[in-house]
Amino acid sequence: MKVDNSMINRETILHEINNLLINFGFKTSNIYERSCFDILARKKDILIILKILVNIDSLTTQQAEELSKISGTFLASPIIIGLKSKHSYLEDDVVYERHEIPAVSPQTLYDIIANDMHPEILSKRGGFYVKINGGLLKQLREEKNLSLKELADLTHVSRETIYKYEQQNSQAYPETALLLEEILNKPITLSINILESEHNHILDTKIQEPIELIKLGYEVNSSTKTPFDAVSTRTDDSKEVLKLKEQLSEKIDEIEKIKEKLAKKTVNNEILITNLERNRNISTLSKIAEKTNDISSITGHKALFVLKHEHEQNSIKNIPVIYTWELDNMEKNKDLEKLIKERENEGE
Known part of the structure; x- marks a missing residue:
């Protein structure tokens, strides 16, 4: 499936996403357009809660908080599906975030569901980033008898940056990760599985009835x-x-x-x-x-x-x-x- 970004009708996107999930073995709920979520979907142990928007920046803080809490309560993964932000269309194979909830394009969701292809690039303030497999990076560096400084010099970053990568305390620019992979001759980036989100917020507004x-x-x-x-x-x-x-x-x-x-x-x-x-x-x-x-x-x-x-x-x-x-x-x-x-x- 290749999604045409000119298709900006939210209702159409909702039904396309619902059909995608059903076609690949998910059991889906009805569509709840006036709720903090639109669709619930389950496949075996995977439970996802989807909010469909044309512009992902239209998600309100209140909607996000309720979506986050419902997801945490049901041990589900919340996902926002959208076509654009207020600045530009969403790029495919990139994970964006709004209120700490992952947001992706319909095409990215299709690749995840249909082809088990999970994105590696995360969009944050300042640009695009990737997550480095720190343990593998350290192992490959030591196998090539490279010190932290030597590898840092080859990739034009500081020794401290390489150390942070190895400790998985920092994210890298895609260009830096690509250079590291060329030097070490092996992929070292981690994919982002938005179907396995660790959402810990739960409903906290206690009521005294019944x-x-x-x-x-x-x-x-x-x-x-x-x-x-x-x-x-x-x-x-x-x-x-x-x-x-x-x-x-x-x-x-x-x-x-x-x-x-x-x-x-x-x-x-x-x-x-x-x-x-x-x-x-x-x-x-x-x-x-x-x-x-x-x-x-x-x-x-x-x-x-x-x-x-x-x-x-x-x-x-x-x-x-x-x-x-x-x-x-x-x-x-x-x-x-x-x-x-x-x-x-x-x-x-």
């Missing part, structure tokens, strides 16, 4: 720019996670093993996509249910309604309805899990 759910050990975090009201998370192992994080910072040599343990603990947290009554009638709740069902199917997380008033129904569009008085009578979260399962079975 109190009955909170009493069962769930933390309810509001989401204002999404098709659902909140995300409820049960994290019984929070102390263990904090301990792992401390070990992670203290024991650099064990960082990969600890990351794996931390990831497993995080994945095991139970997330409930939560919708509240908030004086809405059944017709409105049904419309919300349609969107929530879609998002639940993509993320793999269960959804529920927590309602205060009796509506004589145990589910809305197959999403379990739990009443606050029922939550109030529960002593542990296992009781909630059991009731959700019963309501799911009734809905089927």
Whole structure:
């Protein structure tokens, strides 16, 4: 696929991206144009949240914050797809950033999804940069019996710069990286996999409703720019996670093993996509249910309604309805899990 930049109709781009993902094995959500994201897509363990824009500079700070937090909560990778910035069209095979979220052109996304070709160039203030594989650089330099200064002289940079490259504390201009590769006769740059973004921000706006759910050990975090009201998370192992994080910072040599343990603990947290009554009638709740069902199917997380008033129904569009008085009578979260399962079975 070769994307024509004259095609600046956002709706067309949305559907082209959606078709691209489906054609290459992704399960995609509906399109949510008035949300902080437009499309959710999953393929095996990859979950991405996309925001489609013509001009990537039109992303607001509030949208970016909410997109970042939703991605962190769902362990997903947020990606902005756009055609241009306020200064120029986006170049292909280059990763831009807006509010610390990666932004790429539709063609770049196509190359990643269809051809497994990940970009190596990062656009930042001051120009284009690449990431150097510091360990490999040091190994190749030592194999050629070159000192830091000798390699620095050959590439017209300082000794300190080469040292920073080897410690992976600095990014290089593409021209410098190319010169290093010519001298060492081997590729030394790292690709940028935007499908594996390490986004750590999570929803942090705690709300005090429904109190009955909170009493069962769930933390309810509001989401204002999404098709659902909140995300409820049960994290019984929070102390263990904090301990792992401390070990992670203290024991650099064990960082990969600890990351794996931390990831497993995080994945095991139970997330409930939560919708509240908030004086809405059944017709409105049904419309919300349609969107929530879609998002639940993509993320793999269960959804529920927590309602205060009796509506004589145990589910809305197959999403379990739990009443606050029922939550109030529960002593542990296992009781909630059991009731959700019963309501799911009734809905089927």
